Amino acid sequence: MGASGGVGGVGSAGGGMEMVVNYDSGQVSGFYFGGLQLGWNGGAPGSVYSGYAYGLNGSNSNYGGGFTGFNGGLGPGVFGASTSGGLTGGVSGLAVRPSAPGAVNVGGLSFGGGLLGGFSGGLTATNYTSPIQMGKFWAFDVGDWAMYAAKQVCKAAGF
């Protein structure tokens, strides 16, 4: 889950923070990120969002680095992103390989608004900091515990 904000219309510079809870190891990590969005961003957009990430390692360290993604909405919205070269990899660095070993794929729902227009969306290129490790399990709610338990059952069953 996270929150983000930015400034801009067709091109927007933005940033935010996220908290990641790992259903494999229980690790809770915080991240800051910054980046660009191309599309229509509503002048001064802001949003909160929640989603699922696939492909995390036990320490969430592979969540740091570059991501390329897309989002769209009219208040409520959807987003998706995957590991990439991020902002520092040039145009070719924006390409993603969601099925590559070590790739992290993210998808979820957002809720936000903007200053100029309610319809927004576009392409995002962001870079995340290294994880700020915040301990284990403390941020879990009931749903997280259920997902964690399901993951442990799947691991024990060999899936």
Add this chain to the structure above:
Amino acid sequence: MSTRVIVGIACLSAATTGLIVANMFLYMMIGEINRKRAEGNLVSYFGFAFPKMQRIFSEYRVKYPNGRLHIYALVAFAAAMVGLLGVARALGFFG
């Protein structure tokens, strides 16, 4: 420049255009609503969140039962989302 990059740029341009057009229809709806509102009780052209969007759409439909701006806005938004899916595809999402 590869075909994939060109297709991605074209889809992003189409998506951006669709979103801007959708917001233009939204502003036109606000203008139409404000024509039938009293001075001092007008809908602002700045600041949008989902509850305000809902109010604009529902009030426009009530005040202009034969109006089509809300349909045009949603069609433009849908076209923009198709364009964004094209961008995602060109970037390597969905295989």
